Amino acid sequence: MDIGSPEWSHLIVDGAAALGVALVPDHTHLFARHAAELLKWNAVTNLTAITRPEDIARHHFLDSLAPARLIAPGSELLDVGSGGGFPGLPLHVVIDGLRTTLIDASRKKVSFLRHALRAMGLSGIGALHIRIEEIGRNSAALRSYDVITSRAVSALAPLVRAAWPLLRPQGRVIALKGHVSAAEMNALRDTLAGMELGGDILLEPVGYSLPGVKSERTLLIVGRKP
Numbered sequence: 685m686d687i688g689s690p691e692w693s694h695l696i697v698d699g700a701a702a703l704g705v706a707l708v709p710d711h712t713h714l715f716a717r718h719a720a721e722l723l724k725w726n727a728v729t730n731l732t733a734i735t736r737p738e739d740i741a742r743h744h745f746l747d748s749l750a751p752a753r754l755i756a757p758g759s760e761l762l763d764v765g766s767g768g769g770f771p772g773l774p775l776h777v778v779i780d781g782l783r784t785t786l787i788d789a790s791r792k793k794v795s796f797l798r799h800a801l802r803a804m805g806l807s808g809i810g811a812l813h814i815r816i817e818e819i820g821r822n823s824a825a826l827r828s829y830d831v832i833t834s835r836a837v838s839a840l841a842p843l844v845r846a847a848w849p850l851l852r853p854q855g856r857v858i859a860l861k862g863h864v865s866a867a868e869m870n871a872l873r874d875t876l877a878g879m880e881l882g883g884d885i886l887l888e889p890v891g892y893s894l895p896g897v898k899s900e901r902t903l904l905i906v907g908r909k910p
Contacts, residue, residue: 685737687723688716692737699746699895704753705778714777715745717804722768725796731768742894747835748774750892751858751903755831757781762829762850764816764843765836767793769800771860772833776809784809787816816846827852835860840868841875844906848879856886856907863900864889872906884909 685691693712700707719740726732734743748771755761758781763772766786776784786809788794797811816832819825832847837859847857869889876885890903 687719687737687740688713689737692716692741695738695741695895696745699742700749700778702895703746703749703892705749707778711777714804714806715774718769718773718800719745721796721800721803725799726768729792729796731793731796738896742897744768744770745774746894747771747860747901749778750860750894750901751775751833752778754856754858754903754905755779755782759783759830760828760852761785762787762816762819762832762847764832764834764847765789766797766811767836769797771835773797773800773806773809775833776806777804782808786811787814787819789813789815816843816850820846820849825850827855830855832857833860834858837861840864840872840904840906844872845875845879848881851907854908854910856905859904859906861902861904864902864904872904876906881908 696712696715697707722731734740752775757779761782761784763786766772766788772784772786776782786797791813794811794813801809826849829850830852834843837843840859843859844857886907886909888905892901894901
């Protein structure tokens with residue numbers, strides 16, 4: 685299977701349909717361009733350990749699309765620790781009118797992201813070499829985002845603590861994780877309680893699966909209840 689081949693595109697289209705996301709050829713063409721640039725840069729810059737085309741389709745693109753149904757068109761999205769562009773870049777491609785900021789602490793990865801955005805001809809999206817904690821020090825960024833995503837986070841509590849001031853009143857943090865342990869959930873509940881946020885707080889783990897992938901996957905959603 686090759687990047688951009690009919691088999692590769694069908695794998696993504698069929699997998700996305702199982703997630704409730706309808707794709708068109710323009711989407712898969714952009715994904716193929718993204719994947720090709722990713723592999724080209726990966727030869728000299730460590731962007732991903734996943735290099736087989738079918739694994740890239742499943743573990744990068746399909747995994748990135750898992751939260752797409754939870755994000756409204758026209759939302760303001762901040763993707764934390766974007767690395768090779770996941771999940772923020774695929775989400776930007778498929779969700780209409782999304783305004784997206786990709787951030788990463790690695791200057792080399794941000795250089796790749798900026799190159800990929802130019803190569804794909806995308807608008808309404810940018811990449812910054814910055815940490816989320818630094819964004820929070822800018823008063824103009826407070827309450828600016830409808831959705832904050834991350835697939836790179838190992839500990840949920842620090843992400844939520846840093847992200848919360850940046851969220852609009854009904855905003856959401858969506859973390860893409862593997863198995864979420866009871867200890868991790870308890871630590872996150874303790875963090876939220878210690879933040880004394882007031883009101884009803886949503887903390888919801890949503891399991892999902894990817895075709896051909898046996899490992900457990902979880903969307904952890906945190907925000908205020910409507």
